[in-house]
Amino acid sequence: MVIISLDLQSESPIYIQLRNKIIEGIASKQLRPGDPLPSVRTFAQDLGVNMHTVNKAYQLLKQDGFIQIHRQKGVVINPDGMPSVDGNYLANVRENLRPVISESVCRGMNKEELMKLIQEVYEEIQKGGEHDDLH
């Protein structure tokens, strides 16, 4: 599995960063449905954080359907596929996007520049996974 780097000084909680990193891993196909994730304890040790912090990230991911916490196999990327884009999620994303886009507009970005930026990030995410298909 690819190295996950956390910013322990960041304002955003570690468990949120971890959650996001794992989601990025899935988006970039470095992690695929059915793939195992480390146990809370070993992962915590590897990352240099507390067990509970990893657990909190796992609980979030489980709640949203990204992973399964299995009684036998441990933790795996949800083999039944990812959660879908429901109305609830869409509303959420819109609400998250609003301030970001607003600020960009204020700062003078036009629609084209914004679109280009989004596209760049989009491709950056996909590119993250093309180097190692094996993990």
Added chain:
Amino acid sequence: MVIISLDLQSESPIYIQLRNKIIEGIASKQLRPGDPLPSVRTFAQDLGVNMHTVNKAYQLLKQDGFIQIHRQKGVVINPDGMPSVDGNYLANVRENLRPVISESVCRGMNKEELMKLIQEVYEEIQKGGEHDDLH
């Protein structure tokens, strides 16, 4: 000035919400450079929040160059124009966008759908200001 609605149960701090709402106001041209903003005290009372909270939002906005705070004239949208898109800001946006886009990808949105969503939000923001150009 248009009514600002805050979600007091939201996970995001009130002062951040307030900051964002004001930025949205600027983006939608409901607030224009030179426009006055309420004093910390009256604004706090109108919103039903703590004075410190409004002050914190103002400090953030001032720091980023969105507003100016004068002892006599009070608070105004920066008449010298808005801050620009510097490398620092761009890097920040990218970092904020990554998890959102990643999750959308995981949930099965393709690039076109994502672009359409962004565009919708973009236009939604601009539309917010077309009703009352005066305030």
Added chain:
Amino acid sequence: MVIISLDLQSESPIYIQLRNKIIEGIASKQLRPGDPLPSVRTFAQDLGVNMHTVNKAYQLLKQDGFIQIHRQKGVVINPDGMPSVDGNYLANVRENLRPVISESVCRGMNKEELMKLIQEVYEEIQKGGEHDDLH
């Protein structure tokens, strides 16, 4: 507020017991929408358990819409009303009821006895609140 008794020896986790007790309090109208709940710390001290245990119960209740965790007012019974009976919840209840009812059937209870038992518990819950309308 009425005394809440927890069984620290029980097999069911304390935070689940606490969650249930609070729900029972709402069902019996000892707790009404808008009523405040103690802070995690004071409640923990009153109950003789750890802060995190109370917090976990609160998080569960918040997640299901029974309470709101308010930035200003602290924790309150959801003033906008209780969550409704959706399909998801119904399916859940059925799944929980199945083994209980099955075992009762095995042990020789007929439908009438079962109904009577349910009714008794139902009225027991409502009766819990008739003594003190004030809290």
Added chain:
Amino acid sequence: MVIISLDLQSESPIYIQLRNKIIEGIASKQLRPGDPLPSVRTFAQDLGVNMHTVNKAYQLLKQDGFIQIHRQKGVVINPDGMPSVDGNYLANVRENLRPVISESVCRGMNKEELMKLIQEVYEEIQKGGEHDDLH
């Protein structure tokens, strides 16, 4: 014997699920007093779970008088009849029912709806056995 489906991601332990499924089988008369149950080993293999897990379920069932375990004859549904409804069991059921009923009340179910739900589940259980009286 009818297929038993276990949810390996469920929060409730597998051996409890298994215990309950067998009790449901008895309640629906798919399993009758004297009927044999698979040996621990074969059952474990069929279900794809650990031998200890099946054993634990059997021990629980034996303890409550639902099954008998003989060294030679193997495991059978108790031919001397099922355990009865004693005060201990009743108190237990009431305690289990309380939170479920409370939550239903909170969510706005009235007594009639609740009764109807119970009745439905009750009949669902009985219906489970009408297809194959033989096994």
Added chain:
DNA sequence: GTGGTCTAGACCACT
């Protein structure tokens, strides 16, 4: 003072 986050360390149930 409030909840949110994080740590360290412990016990237990489950498989």
Added chain:
DNA sequence: GTGGTCTAGACCACG
């Protein structure tokens, strides 16, 4: 060995 639960104690952001 796994996750689940609980404790004690700490720091911080928020209001």
